[in-house]
Amino acid sequence: MVNWDNYPNFPSGGVYVWAKRLVEGVSDWDFVVVNELTNANVPANYTVPSNVKEVIEIPIFGTHRREEYQKEPFVRKILRTSDSLIEKKFIPLFDDFVSNLMASKSDPARTVKLMVELHNFLTLYDARKCLEHPLAWDVFLNHIKADTLYKSVSLREVLTVFQVVQRSMQILSVDVPPVDVVHCSLVWLPSLTAIIAKAKYGCPIIVTEHGVAYRELMLYYNAYFFNEPSKIFWKVFARNIVRPVYEAADIIAPVCRANAVWERALGADPSKIDVVYNGIDTEKFRPMTVPRDPAPTVISVARIDPFKDITTLAYGIKRARESIPNIRCLLFGDSINLDYAKRCLNTVKSEGLEPNFTFMGATKEPEKAYNLGDVVVFSGITEGFPFAVIEAMACGKAIVATSVGGVPEALAGCGILVKSRDPDDLAKAIVRLLKDEKARAELGASALKRARKEFSIRTSIDRYRDLYQQLAARHAGQPLARGEMVIAQ
Amino acid sequence: MRVVTWLDRLTDDSNLWLTAVRLEERGDLAKAITLYLEDATKCLTANSLTRAALGGSCAADCLAKGGDTENARAVYSAVARLYWESADSSIGVSVRESLWSLQEAHESFLLAGERENAETVKDLFDSLANRANPFIGDNDEFRLPSARNKIIQSATPGDGYPDVRGSSQVGMAVESFLKLYEERRPKVTKSRVATPASTEEEIDEFDATSFIGQLG
Numbered sequence: 060m061v062n063w064d065n066y067p068n069f070p071s072g073g074v075y076v077w078a079k080r081l082v083e084g085v086s087d088w089d090f091v092v093v094n095e096l097t098n099a100n101v102p103a104n105y106t107v108p109s110n111v112k113e114v115i116e117i118p119i120f121g122t123h124r125r126e127e128y129q130k131e132p133f134v135r136k137i138l139r140t141s142d143s144l145i146e147k148k149f150i151p152l153f154d155d156f157v158s159n160l161m162a163s164k165s166d167p168a169r170t171v172k173l174m175v176e177l178h179n180f181l182t183l184y185d186a187r188k189c190l191e192h193p194l195a196w197d198v199f200l201n202h203i204k205a206d207t208l209y210k211s212v213s214l215r216e217v218l219t220v221f222q223v224v225q226r227s228m229q230i231l232s233v234d235v236p237p238v239d240v241v242h243c244s245l246v247w248l249p250s251l252t253a254i255i256a257k258a259k260y261g262c263p264i265i266v267t268e269h270g271v272a273y274r275e276l277m278l279y280y281n282a283y284f285f286n287e288p289s290k291i292f293w294k295v296f297a298r299n300i301v302r303p304v305y306e307a308a309d310i311i312a313p314v315c316r317a318n319a320v321w322e323r324a325l326g327a328d329p330s331k332i333d334v335v336y337n338g339i340d341t342e343k344f345r346p347m348t349v350p351r352d353p354a355p356t357v358i359s360v361a362r363i364d365p366f367k368d369i370t371t372l373a374y375g376i377k378r379a380r381e382s383i384p385n386i387r388c389l390l391f392g393d394s395i396n397l398d399y400a401k402r403c404l405n406t407v408k409s410e411g412l413e414p415n416f417t418f419m420g421a422t423k424e425p426e427k428a429y430n431l432g433d434v435v436v437f438s439g440i441t442e443g444f445p446f447a448v449i450e451a452m453a454c455g456k457a458i459v460a461t462s463v464g465g466v467p468e469a470l471a472g473c474g475i476l477v478k479s480r481d482p483d484d485l486a487k488a489i490v491r492l493l494k495d496e497k498a499r500a501e502l503g504a505s506a507l508k509r510a511r512k513e514f515s516i517r518t519s520i521d522r523y524r525d526l527y528q529q530l531a532a533r534h535a536g537q538p539l540a541r542g543e544m545v546i547a548q
Numbered sequence: 549m550r551v552v553t554w555l556d557r558l559t560d561d562s563n564l565w566l567t568a569v570r571l572e573e574r575g576d577l578a579k580a581i582t583l584y585l586e587d588a589t590k591c592l593t594a595n596s597l598t599r600a601a602l603g604g605s606c607a608a609d610c611l612a613k614g615g616d617t618e619n620a621r622a623v624y625s626a627v628a629r630l631y632w633e634s635a636d637s638s639i640g641v642s643v644r645e646s647l648w649s650l651q652e653a654h655e656s657f658l659l660a661g662e663r664e665n666a667e668t669v670k671d672l673f674d675s676l677a678n679r680a681n682p683f684i685g686d687n688d689e690f691r692l693p694s695a696r697n698k699i700i701q702s703a704t705p706g707d708g709y710p711d712v713r714g715s716s717q718v719g720m721a722v723e724s725f726l727k728l729y730e731e732r733r734p735k736v737t738k739s740r741v742a743t744p745a746s747t748e749e750e751i752d753e754f755d756a757t758s759f760i761g762q763l764g
Binding site: 163164207208210211212286287288291294295297298324325 | 636639640641642643674675678680682683
């Protein structure tokens with residue numbers, strides 16, 4: 060299994076939940092988990108089930124060199140890596156690779172070939188010495204200079220881009236063990252290890268996309284880059300990374316049909332796409348009576364993160380308060396984005412919402428949290444197939460959610476969909492449900508029925524097991540009783 | 549003091565381009581061409597490339613309608629290069645504007661009969677549009693305008709348009725515009741080809757002291 064800043068180091072978010080349940084659920088398979096880490100200083104005191112045989116952590120930033128972290132021998136590699144070798148062997152390959160990544164129409168098959176050639180080189184020679192060589196910078200800068208589109212981009216921006224490329228390419232120096240199937244939990248740079256595994260050992264690849272990394276990267280770029288050419292650079296770079304992954308994948312198993320639309324638009328072969336919905340424990344998530352305040356209560360279970368758009372939720376509650384003065388909103392969720400958390404706190408304070416809006420922090424009992432409310436609300440601007448929505452459905456709650464990603468597929472009429480980033484729309488739906496007990500009961504009952512029928516953890520796990528068996532059989536020529544997986548995030 | 553409204557601006561004679569449009573509609577092509585080119589010249593002097601190209605383009609259309617194919621092609625050619633230059637200069641500010649300018653340059657090159665340049669511009673357009681919109685597939689074709697392409701081939705004097713060939717007024721206006729265009733045109737075309745990477749002198753294969761430093 061291939062992950063990025065996720066299982067088993069970061070125990071939060073939907074992808075973590077998915078990976079954990081999958082690894083635990085498919086207990087008749089062994090797993091090797093590859094986790095690419097943006098920062099080396101991550102929680103390391105995790106526990107994994109006995110079928111996780113190895114966790115390979117690959118820090119990209121925050122460490123002098125990744126091999127030190129992984130206790131890989133590297134002195135001999137450094138000794139072998141002379142400047143003349145870099146110039147003659149590495150630089151032409153790097154030049155070709157960068158050119159392909161910046162091309163308006165790059166050939167995914169060619170990119171895969173170059174990745175494998177680079178991998179073969181970087182497993183023998185020192186990646187850091189190669190990637191930090193001044194000629195590597197010259198090559199990169201020349202590609203930028205040759206393109207009129209980037210003529211107004213500042214040197215500082217180019218340097219940042221180069222550093223990201225330079226650091227990310229370290230992943231190509233990692234050797235993964237031969238396995239029966241590689242399962243990537245996203246389609247982005249960490250998935251390059253899957254391409255290498257396939258090229259070296261013929262390991263079939265399955266990719267699951269939760270939020271569609273490409274879509275979320277676009278949101279990030281649009282929020283943080285104001286210079287149009289910089290945005291275009293990253294769009295092109297990201298597309299030229301994801302397309303080879305789709306090309307190499309044997310099965311593309313997004314968590315919802317909405318993701319499949321993106322995948323097809325990005326060039327994925329539709330015949331490879333097979334949607335597997337997320338599943339939840341319907342015994343744990345069920346309607347239950349919990350002690351609660353009788354005031355009209357809205358619950359939201361979401362990370363305090365810009366993608367969850369908590370500020371719109373706060374403004375929505377403010378609008379709803381005009382009709383229901385004693386409305387309460389309880390937000391369950393932690394934050395790893397301090398700036399955004401401060402912004403949300405300030406919004407609640409400045410809008411005088413403190414009596415109505417409470418930050419509850421993370422909860423270990425989300426099933427009780429959902430049952431504390433009359434209505435459960437989700438205000439995210441981008442989603443895959445959110446666990447929180449199907450969990451709330453399984454608790455028999457009336458739901459108001461933004462119509463993004465796989466949310467409309469999950470609700471399928473068993474809740475109210477609203478426009479994202481629209482506090483008025485959100486408020487109208489909340490008020491409507493809080494004032495109409497019958498509608499709440501009807502929506503809650505239909506949501507409960509749908510969740511139990513369509514989104515059980517067992518169904519989801521069995522689908523993945525079937526896919527693993529199919530791929531492993533294709534790989535080995537016969538069905539395997541017991542396989543081994545590489546999860547790379 | 550009387551306030552000049554937008555209606556005044558549209559109807560008085562102070563705006564050369566609008567006056568030229570009115571004259572063209574009335575069928576006075578020779579005068580329209582002169583005013584379009586006068587406007588284009590002024591814009592060119594002020595380094596307002598897109599407006600200059602627009603004026604030039606309208607003049608070239610009138611020249612084609614009036615049967616002066618040779619001058620029309622010459623003006624279209626200058627206009628195409630102005631649009632191309634404009635695409636280059638606006639690329640860092642607005643990719644959309646740059647794409648539009650490339651489209652116009654492509655069409656103007658076709659009208660000037662310069663197919664090779666039209667293809668070059670189309671390739672630039674394709675490349676930029678493909679990067680700006682990552683969802684364009686390999687098989688999608690960009691619809692570049694080609695409607696006006698027929699004007700220059702089919703229009704002959706007598707199709708209801710007055711013949712402008714031989715008009716000294718028109719000849720002088722074209723000459724003046726093209727002269728100014730040539731004067732301000734960069735003498736050396738900027739290379740679009742990457743300069744080779746500057747290589748440092750080869751360092752000794754292995755330096756024991758420097759490698760220690762790399763161990764961190």
